[in-house]
């Protein structure tokens with residue numbers, strides 16, 4: 260098989276262990292998984308298959324297109340972006356809309372109804388109906404599987420967390436929902452009164468760490484690139500576009516098949532790092548669209564055709580690059596082979 264010169268190494272054992280840890284932290288609540296945006300860039304199919312095998316039963320996608328792509332797996336899917344007229348026609352039987360406006364509730368009823376979820380807005384001011392509309396009976400008679408809301412700043416210690424939690428808890432028994440769900444990855448760590456019946460972690464499944472309770476979360480994703488050329492750069496010459504790096508001495512450089520078109524963005528210029536075993540190989544010069552140079556003075560053994568891993572611990576790499584842990588994953592492009600091991 261002709262493989263790409265670029266791959267994501269995906270640690271199946273770490274993914275399953277992360278879900279199990281989050282399920283344990285969720286206590287008696289069920290633990291689902293957010294797999295929108297192609298499973299946060301890992302590949303939604305591969306993620307869902309493995310999490311279903313680990314015991315996960317509730318999956319969350321953003322759009323109906325994402326739901327259709329996973330429909331044959333037979334798992335329960337909730338479509339967070341609700342229901343447009345156009346969505347009524349081609350709905351997989353295993354997917355439910357997360358209704359979020361009065362218009363969507365009406366559309367669902369008129370389309371024949373059936374099992375659905377509902378989003379209530381408790382402060383994000385993004386998607387969802389208001390707690391008042393729930394209390395006023397908007398949802399009466401609907402077959403609601405899960406009533407949910409979403410935390411604004413669960414990764415910070417702010418009074419808004421408790422306010423959202425209390426406003427949501429006040430809806431218990433006010434709708435026909437079978438279950439209630441509030442917590443994302445960080446919400447799970449806020450305490451047992453944030454867990455309700457179902458939790459919805461995303462980023463922590465994939466190696467994101469935002470709270471002390473996430474200390475046991477393992478890295479899942481490692482980008483790896485092949486060396487296209489190894490060259491000697493004489494002292495005083497520059498490397499890459501706009502000559503942002505000048506070799507301070509004669510240097511050994513490897514050119515990697517990786518660039519900003521793959522999601523390895525320009526903020527890694529002169530900052531990112533590759534790893535070869537214990538050795539750290541710094542990015543030198545600007546990241547270009549399809550290529551990145553690293554200094555390989557410390558790795559005389561590395562040659563054309565060899566592979567190196569990019570340092571990609573999520574909290575650390577977010578700190579280094581200024582990108583969020585979410586952006587670091589969801590930006591990883593289509594040119595990576597996604598290889599589970």
Ligand SMILES: *Cc1c(COP(=O)(O)O)cnc(C)c1O
Nearest residue numbers: 293409443444445459460461462
């Ligand atoms: C993305 C998302 C999640 C998961 O959030 P993380 O911060 O990645 O854990 C949960 N619920 C909703 C509604 C989401 O949109």
